Amino acid sequence: MAQLSFSPQALAQWRQLRGLSLDDLAAAVGVSERAVRYWEAGVHAPGGRAFGGLLRVLRCDAQNLLERQRGTETLEDLRRDAGLSADEACRLMGRKRGAERLHVERRKLRDLERGEAVRNRAWMSPEGAGRLVRLMAQAYGVHERVVMDAWRRTRPDDVVPVLPDREKRGSSLVLQQAWDALNSRQRTYLTCIFWQDQEAEEDQKRRRFLGGAGRKATEWRRMDLALYASPALVGHTRIQNRLRQEGVHDPGAGSSVAALERRCLVVTYRDRVHIQGVGEVLRTRVELTRQGRAVARFALGVSREAGPPPPLLSRWLWRILVRVAAAGEEGVDGSLAGRGPHFLAVGRSPAGRSPSRGFIELRHPADVDHGPYRWFATESGWRHIRDYLATYQELYPDVDVTRID
Structure with missing residues (x-):
């Protein structure tokens, strides 16, 4: 770890935040107290193993102890960040x-x-x-x-x-056998749950595209299956409405769902939810497993929309990078809308852990030290464009790249 990258002040602050003495931290990491003193004094920087120990003991992210920004990591940085x-x-x-x-x-x-x-x-x-x-x-x-x-x-x-290409998970034979093992009613349940799952996924994509705050998949993939109260008071869940359209009018959480869960195609959760004007109501939620989603896709002939292979960007992010690069030395207004900067900008992180791509940065124009900040492509961003421009032109021919110098 470069001496200039490690922040002695940050280490001292995090140690104090966790209520640890020099002795406590040294013992937990497995080093001498003198080593910790040297780190906090800026005399030495911790090595890879010791740095990993600091992250574990202090329960913080690597960026909390470093002066570098997300999206600027080198290969050595990644190894040391892993401890x-x-x-x-x-x-x-x-x-x-x-x-x-x-x-x-x-x-x-x-x-x-x-x-x-x-x-x-x-x-x-x-x-x-x-x-x-x-x-x-x-x-x-x-x-x-x-x-x-x-x-x-x-x-x-x-x-x-x-x-290298990844090996395909699961064979069509396995998926066909899983579908054949279901009776007609169980297939109806799996189908309705699958389509509701896809609707929820599309809703999340729209939210992200419009710059809205996204939710964790563990939250939105858990869908209301049944509310145990009079439909006159709470109505029907979306999955129940889909089932009713297929001629299934029971509450939606009986033996058919249990059979799907035994086959590891869904997971159910039971809790209570407060409904305005009704009070607390028992609720069953359901979530498709990866296997359940794969079986439904196979049986219904729904091909999964494949995203671009790493390290390529989605069409949405590629449009943003092209727009910023095409602006050249003028840059793009600092109010660049949406969540694009969380995925592309230096110093950002889309999920709070993995760094952004580091392809754009918010700064003053060249030779200017005051006024509004603007977005510019970084050296990494330009290198990415040079590496994959021809590939992107084939992948997203509708994105105009003629203005890139």
């Missing part, structure tokens, strides 16, 4: 599937992180680099796009890694 020394990272990657062909070694990893020449042909081919990116993502506990972005910041003159 791993180079040796530990190599051992962890070495246990992953396919690692034997890459011959992961400490010296080669450190050369890679420093941007130096690596004596390993397998690592320097696009396909080999892509396999190594996948191993790093698994070892460091981050998304592959995060490693891809860090790779291009660390080694901008190298070949662009190409991620």
Whole structure:
């Protein structure tokens, strides 16, 4: 970890916030008290393993102890943020599937992180680099796009890694057998629950596109199935209305749903909810499992809308990056609408943990130190455009890129 990146003041503040003495923190991390004193004095910075211990003990994010911004991470940063020394990272990657062909070694990893020449042909081919990116993502506990972005910041003159295709999960035979095992009524329930799940998913996409606050999938995928009160008072749930259209008029939480749950196609939750004018009412909620969603998609012939492969952007985010890049030195007004900056801007994070792409930044125009801030493409953003412009033109031909210089 670069000495300038670690913040001694932040460490002292977080230690005090957690009510820990120097001795307490040192004992919990497994180092000497003098080591902690040196860290807080700025004499030394903690190594990879010790830094991981600090994150665990202080229950904070790596960015809380660092002076760098999200979206600027290098390969070395990702490893140290994971609390791993180079040796530990190599051992962890070495246990992953396919690692034997890459011959992961400490010296080669450190050369890679420093941007130096690596004596390993397998690592320097696009396909080999892509396999190594996948191993790093698994070892460091981050998304592959995060490693891809860090790779291009660390080694901008190298070949662009190409991620290997993923093996398809589950065979059509397994999905067909799961569907065949259901009776007609159970299929109706699974179908109605599936379509309500898809409606909820589309609603979340619209909210995000319009810049609204998104909800966690664990919240919106749990849908009301039945309310145990008179329909004259509470009405019917959306799933019940779908069932009624199919000729099913029972409350919607009986043996058919239990059968789907036994087959691990859905999960049910029972609680109480307060309804205005009625009071507390018993409620059953239902959530499709991944297997349940896959079985329904297969049986109904619904292909999953595949998002762009990492590290490519969605059409929505690509439009934003193109707009900012096309503005050149003038930049885009600082009030750039929506949640795009959370995914693209330096210093941001869409989910509070994974860093943004770091492709745009909010700053003053060049040679100006006052007035409004504007959005500009970063070096990483321009590099991403150069790397994948032709691919994006094929993927999203409706996005006008002619104004990009």
